[in-house]
Amino acid sequence: MREARLSRSSWPAALAFMLALGALPTLIFGLLVSFGALDWLPGLLSWGICAIVALGFGALLGRDITVMARLVNALRADDDKMPPETVLLVPGMRSLGQEVINLIRTEQLRRARLRNAAAADHALLERLPDPLLGLDEAGAVNWRNASAVSAFGTETAALLRHPELRAALAEAAQTSQPVRKSIVLAVPVPRDLDATVIPVGGPTYILVTDRTRERSIEKMRADFVANSSHELRTPLASLIGFIETLRGPAADDVEAQQRFLGIMAEQAMRMQRVIADLLSLSRIEISEHQPPEEILFLPPLLERIIAGLEPMLKANAAHIDVAIPKDLPRVPADTDQLTQLFTNLLDNAIKYGKRGGRIKVTAAPAAGDQRFEPAGVLISVADDGAGIAREHIPRLTERFYRVDKGRSRAVGGTGLGLAIVKHVVNRHRGRLVIESIEGVGTTFTVWLPILSS
Numbered sequence: 001m002r003e004a005r006l007s008r009s010s011w012p013a014a015l016a017f018m019l020a021l022g023a024l025p026t027l028i029f030g031l032l033v034s035f036g037a038l039d040w041l042p043g044l045l046s047w048g049i050c051a052i053v054a055l056g057f058g059a060l061l062g063r064d065i066t067v068m069a070r071l072v073n074a075l076r077a078d079d080d081k082m083p084p085e086t087v088l089l090v091p092g093m094r095s096l097g098q099e100v101i102n103l104i105r106t107e108q109l110r111r112a113r114l115r116n117a118a119a120a121d122h123a124l125l126e127r128l129p130d131p132l133l134g135l136d137e138a139g140a141v142n143w144r145n146a147s148a149v150s151a152f153g154t155e156t157a158a159l160l161r162h163p164e165l166r167a168a169l170a171e172a173a174q175t176s177q178p179v180r181k182s183i184v185l186a187v188p189v190p191r192d193l194d195a196t197v198i199p200v201g202g203p204t205y206i207l208v209t210d211r212t213r214e215r216s217i218e219k220m221r222a223d224f225v226a227n228s229s230h231e232l233r234t235p236l237a238s239l240i241g242f243i244e245t246l247r248g249p250a251a252d253d254v255e256a257q258q259r260f261l262g263i264m265a266e267q268a269m270r271m272q273r274v275i276a277d278l279l280s281l282s283r284i285e286i287s288e289h290q291p292p293e294e295i296l297f298l299p300p301l302l303e304r305i306i307a308g309l310e311p312m313l314k315a316n317a318a319h320i321d322v323a324i325p326k327d328l329p330r331v332p333a334d335t336d337q338l339t340q341l342f343t344n345l346l347d348n349a350i351k352y353g354k355r356g357g358r359i360k361v362t363a364a365p366a367a368g369d370q371r372f373e374p375a376g377v378l379i380s381v382a383d384d385g386a387g388i389a390r391e392h393i394p395r396l397t398e399r400f401y402r403v404d405k406g407r408s409r410a411v412g413g414t415g416l417g418l419a420i421v422k423h424v425v426n427r428h429r430g431r432l433v434i435e436s437i438e439g440v441g442t443t444f445t446v447w448l449p450i451l452s453s
Ligand code: ADP
Pocket: 344, 348, 349, 352, 353, 383, 385, 386, 387, 388, 396, 401, 402, 403, 404, 408, 409, 412, 413, 414, 415, 416, 417, 418, 419, 442
């Protein structure tokens, strides 16, 4: 439209130029003829020649002005097109046209660079690992990046209605500065979020960082330190109490001294077990990212562990039935850690199993069990004890989690045995499955991957 208008407006200018060029010779020839200084015929001929030259030059200039108008138009247009005709015929206009063409090329290059930069910015925002929402001036979501779609879908109402976020939006609008707030969303799943409202003059962006995992790890750490201190403080307080009694009231009571020393030894051993388990746990955690390097044939290891538990089995009048095929595939393993894993499972089976009960240890290639990948071995430890209520099962591998605190303490438990089992299984890239029926017994099944050939 604009180009058509420009071309049209350039022609009258050219016409005016032609007329102006033709007007002066017309006036001169008119005066010369009317004063008789020139015959009318040669006068008319000379005027005609001058007028034709003026008209021709005016036509050329008109065409060049039209071409120039199109070039200027192309300079303004937001596309990369050049007008079809760029050649200018009038000498002065030609160099001017070349300058405009250079300007158009520079402008097109600048626009292409701007477009690439905008596309890169958009791709960056689209691929940000954190959810990013764009709000229009009315506060409605008009854009969301891929991670916002996967985190919230199109359901951002709960987030946008949150009082903390509304306060942040109001503050950001007032100060034109980014505002960050912590938000807890209860639905559809509880989430701890940090939302940063970023006003950019007109639209507003909300960058959301999910802190749920981080905060639960922080909480777990704090709980772990509190629990560890508590586990050590109790026996320590008892030791201090007995030492004071032995120094004071029981200083001369040999019989009481013997009894107290027995209890003190028990408490000291309990502290020693907790410290040993804490150290094992931390060592396993440190190595957890490195896969084990040894290649282990499990049957002799399991036999050795069972032989070592013989005194405990006798004390509980329990029996172990072992069914381990001699051709069990070898597994990548850390022998010390697997020793600890199976010792803890068997130790628990004896501790929490029935007195005089039967414990079954079975091992087999995993091919027959649909729950696991076939390329591995399964080792199960099953007891016929009281079993575990279903609600406790998901939490058994948490540090210091015990179903029955009194029973665990009475049998010398630290509450860390199954946490160690879980971390050893993780380090071996395996899986642990706990199944239990109250009154029937509990089965711990460990799947360990074999070397992929
Ligand atoms: P603990 O040192 O207390 O035995 P664990 O981490 O080994 O700690 O086990 C955690 C809890 O799981 C135990 O306190 C016990 O209540 C329960 N538990 C573990 N193994 C068994 C089992 N075979 N039968 C019944 N309960 C078990």
